[in-house]
Amino acid sequence: xxxxxxxxxxxxxxxxxxxxxxxxxxxxxxxxxxxxxxxxxxxxxxxxxxxxxxxxxxxxxxxxxxxxxxxxxxxxxxxxxxxxxxxxxxxxxxxxxxxxxxxxxxxxxxxxxxxxxxxxxxxxxxxxxxxxxxxxxxxxxxxxxxxxxxxxxxxxxxxxxxxxxxxxxxxxxxxxxxxxxxxxxxxxxxxxxxxxxxxxxxxxxxxxxxxxxxxxxxxxxxxxxxxxxxxxxxxxxxxxxxxxxxxxxxxxxxxxxxxxxxxxxxxxxxxxxxxxxxxxxxxxxxxxxxxxxxxxxxxxxxxxxxxxxxxxxxxxxxxxxxxxxxxxxxxxxxxxxxxxxxxxxxxxxxxxxxxxxxxxxxxxxxxxxxxxxxxxxxxxxxxxxxxxxxxxxxxxxxxxxxxxxxxxxxxxxxxxxxxxxxxxxxxxxxxxxxxxxxxxxxxxxxx
Ligand SMILES: Cc1cc2nc3c(=O)[nH]c(=O)nc-3n(C[C@H](O)[C@H](O)[C@H](O)COP(=O)(O)O)c2cc1C
Numbered sequence: 279x280x281x282x283x284x285x286x287x288x289x290x291x292x293x294x295x296x297x298x299x300x301x302x303x304x305x306x307x308x309x310x311x312x313x314x315x316x317x318x319x320x321x322x323x324x325x326x327x328x329x330x331x332x333x334x335x336x337x338x339x340x341x342x343x344x345x346x347x348x349x350x351x352x353x354x355x356x357x358x359x360x361x362x363x364x365x366x367x368x369x370x371x372x373x374x375x376x377x378x379x380x381x382x383x384x385x386x387x388x389x390x391x392x393x394x395x396x397x398x399x400x401x402x403x404x405x406x407x408x409x410x411x412x413x414x415x416x417x418x419x420x421x422x423x424x425x426x427x428x429x430x431x432x433x434x435x436x437x438x439x440x441x442x443x444x445x446x447x448x449x450x451x452x453x454x455x456x457x458x459x460x461x462x463x464x465x466x467x468x469x470x471x472x473x474x475x476x477x478x479x480x481x482x483x484x485x486x487x488x489x490x491x492x493x494x495x496x497x498x499x500x501x502x503x504x505x506x507x508x509x510x511x512x513x514x515x516x517x518x519x520x521x522x523x524x525x526x527x528x529x530x531x532x533x534x535x536x537x538x539x540x541x542x543x544x545x546x547x548x549x550x551x552x553x554x555x556x557x558x559x560x561x562x563x564x565x566x567x568x569x570x571x572x573x574x575x576x577x578x579x580x581x582x583x584x585x586x587x588x589x590x591x592x593x594x595x596x597x598x599x600x601x602x603x604x605x606x607x608x609x610x611x612x613x614x615x616x617x618x619x620x621x622x623x624x625x626x627x628x629x630x631x632x633x634x635x636x637x638x639x640x641x642x643x644x645x646x647x648x649x650x651x652x653x654x655x656x657x658x659x660x661x662x663x664x665x666x667x668x669x670x671x672x673x674x675x676x677x678x679x680x681x682x683x684x685x686x687x688x689x690x691x692x693x694x695x696x697x698x699x700x701x702x703x704x705x706x707x708x709x710x711x712x713x714x715x716x717x718x719x720x721x722x723x724x725x
Contacts, residue, residue: 287660287661287666287695288694288695288696288697289656289660289666289667289668289690289695289696290330290516290549290551290666290667290668290709291327291328291329291330291667291668291670291696292329292330292331292332292333292374292376292516292518292551292667292668292669292670293320293324293329293331293332293333293669293670293672293679294333294335294518294553294669294670294671295317295320295332295333295334295335296335296352296353296356298310298311298312298352298674298675299671299672299673299674299675299678300553300555300639300640300642300671301555301572301576301638301639301671301673301674302350302351302352302575302576302580302584302637302638302639303572303573303574303575303576303638304352304572304575304673304674304675305352306575307572307575307673307674307677309676309677310674310675311675312352312356314357314362314365316675316676317357317362317366318366318369319676320332320675320676320679321366321369321370321373322369322370323676323679323680323683324373324679324683325370325371325372325373326683327679327682327683327687328372328687328691328696328697328698328699328700329373329670330373330374330667330705330708330709331373331374331375331376331403331405331705332363332366332373332374332375332376333376333377333378333405333407333498333518333669334356334357334359334362334363334376334377334378335359335378335407336356336358336359336377336378336379336380337353337411337413337416338380338383338411338413338416338419338420339413339415339416339418339419340353340354340415341353341354341413341415341583341587342413342414342415342586342587342610343583343584343586343587344579344583344594346579346583347577347579347580347582347583347584348583350577350579350580351580359377359378359379360377360379360392360393360396363375363377363396363400363404364395364396364399364400367396367399367400367401367403368399371401372403372700372708373403374403374404374405374496374705374708374709375396375400375403375404375405375705376404376405376406376407376496376498376516376705377393377396377404377405377406377407378407378409378500379392379393379406379407379408379409380409380410380411380416381408381409381410381411381431381434381435381438381439382410382411382416382426382431382434382435383411383416383417383419383420384438385479386438386441386442386445386479386481387441387445387481387485389406389438389442390441390442390445390446390485390487391485391486391487393406393442393490393495394445394446394485394487394488394489394490394495395487396495397490397491397492397495398487398488398490398491401491401703401704402490402491402492402703402704402705402706402707403704403705404490404492404495404496404705405495405496405497405498405516405705406442406495406496406497406498407498407499407500407518408435408438408439408497408498408499408500408509408513408514409499409500409501410426410428410431410432410434410435410501411425411431412610412611412614413587413610414609414610425609425610427609428503428505428609428610428612429505432501432505432506432508432509433477433478434478435509436509436512436513437476437477437478437479438478438479439497439509439513440474440476441472441474441476441479441481443494443714444472444474444481444483444718445472445481445483445484445485446485446489446490446493446494446495447470447489447714447716447717447718448469448470448471448472448483448484448485448489448718449464449468449469449470449484449485449488449489450465450468450469450489450716450718451489451493451716452468453465453468453469453488453489454488469484470483470484470718471483471484472484489716491704492704492705492706492713493706493713493714493715493716494714495705496515496516496705496706496709496711497513497514497515497516498514498515498516498517498518499513499514499516499517499518500517500518500519501611501613502519502520502530502612502613503611503612503613505612506612506613507530507533507534507537508537510534510537510548511534511537511538511540511541511543511548512541512543514548515547515548515549515709515711516548516549516550516551516709517534517548517549517550517551518551518552518553518669519550519551519552519553519613520552520553520613520614520617520640520642520643521552521617521643521664522617522621522641522642522643523643524658524659524662524664527552527643527659527664527665528662528663528664530550531550531663531664531665532663534548534550535548535550546710547711547712549666549667549709549711550665550666551665551666551667551668551669552643552659552664552665552668552669553642553643553668553669553671554642554643554644554645554656554668554669554670554671555639555642555643555644555645555671555673556644556645556646556652556670556671556672556673556678556682556686557569557572557644557645557646557647557673557678558647558648558649558652558678558681558682558685558686559646559647559648560648561648562646562647562648562651565646565647565648566646568673569644569646569673572638572673572674573634573638576634576637576638578633578637580637581630581633581634581636581637581638582594582629582633582637583637584633584636584637584640585618585629585632585633585636585637587610588611588614588615588617588618588636588640588641589605589608589615589618589619590608590609590610590611590614590615591605591606591608593629593633596629597629598628598629598630598633599628599629599630600628600629601622601626601627601628601629602618602619602622602623602627602629602632605619614640617641618632618636618641621635621641639671639673642671648685649685649686649688649689650689652686652689653686653689653690653693656668656686656690656695657690657693657695660695670682
């Protein structure tokens with residue numbers, strides 16, 4: 279038996295969990311289902327596969343699509359992530375629990391409370407995907423006529439982060455003395471009011487939840503525009519991203535890690551996990567056939583609508599057999615728009631071809647093959663600094679997840695590039711991330 283080579287760098291694996299899958303046709307695949315029992319089984323399979331985290335994406339409105347496409351979309355309903363993840367915490371022990379919460383349509387005190395509570399309930403497995411909301415429809419559900427401008431969204435997000443992390447540090451880890459004899463429950467010297475007064479928020483504090491088990495839940499971020507990369511460099515510990523090629527992945531990796539160093543942080547304390555759509559087959563041909571079968575379940579109306587969402591522009595009037603016309607700047611996803619334009623130009627795609635790709639899995643990175651060929655590609659991205667791991671998007675559920683956990687995971691473990699056992703108790707420990715010191719309250723003086 280060839281000894282397992284020891285690799286210093288190991289893959290980190292998240293699972294990108296939209297209701298049934300990110301693929302528009304997935305709900306029409308056999309056995310597709312979406313209910314709590316189903317989700318419980320999925321996260322227990324992820325834990326059996328030693329995944330780092332279950333990530334629940336979220337939006338605060340239906341996708342910005344015409345009815346002709348919306349009626350075909352399974353993204354129309356889901357569960358509120360911060361209601362679902364505590365329930366999943368109760369049926370798991372190791373899996374990280376990452377939820378999206380928007381900084382544009384939430385208040386920091388609410389977000390701080392919910393993630394601190396999830397971290398206590400899960401024994402230190404919470405993660406917050408900090409997004410600014412690319413979907414302009416969300417504004418209409420929060421008493422606004424207009425979506426906040428892109429730059430303004432990130433400006434607000436930066437202050438939002440400071441307030442939430444400041445609230446998480448309201449109490450020292452050892453503030454609660456619970457001295458039954460004296461009747462003192464907590465030591466006032468170990469509590470601090472935030473007294474934050476900023477451009478967007480005024481928050482007195484303290485938070486009425488004790489300091490999270492991890493100190494702070496793990497901070498995740500998913501924007502790739504210049505503003506998105508900068509806030510990631512200053513605040514994030516995990517970045518979900520959407521590069522489609524190794525070269526693009528390496529360029530993004532070098533840029534963001536460089537910004538982290540410039541921000542005075544250790545680049546190893548920010549992990550870059552591109553989304554990867556993975557279809558496993560006993561042969562490459564079988565995997566490609568399954569992908570083609572899945573893509574065939576996407577109606578053309580869904581394709582054009584998804585392209586319009588990605589571009590932030592209505593594509594329904596474009597010449598389907600012509601090239602992509604000039605696309606105006608968008609106030610929704612800047613990196614998403616640019617990725618689609620670059621793909622069209624680089625591969626000389628017609629609008630119809632582009633809609634076919636984006637309509638399925640939104641034009642994300644794909645690994646289609648056998649356990650061996652998929653492991654080869656993942657190992658190359660890891661070793662050639664295209665990523666620190668992946669946020670896996672399963673084509674259909676539960677089969678796509680089972681095939682990955684039973685086929686690809688053992689191959690990655692055999693190569694020594696993925697864990698066989700969880701390293702620690704908390705998400706931070708398993709990701710190899712430091713626990714933030716309690717920066718407000720000096721350590722208790724020895725009696
Ligand atoms: C893997 C991944 C997951 C994302 N998850 C969410 C999500 O759950 N909710 C959301 O509103 N946006 C989500 N986004 C979108 C980003 O938050 C962001 O709005 C988008 O990437 C555009 O950012 P930019 O304008 O800075 O380029 C996700 C993006 C990626 C790449």
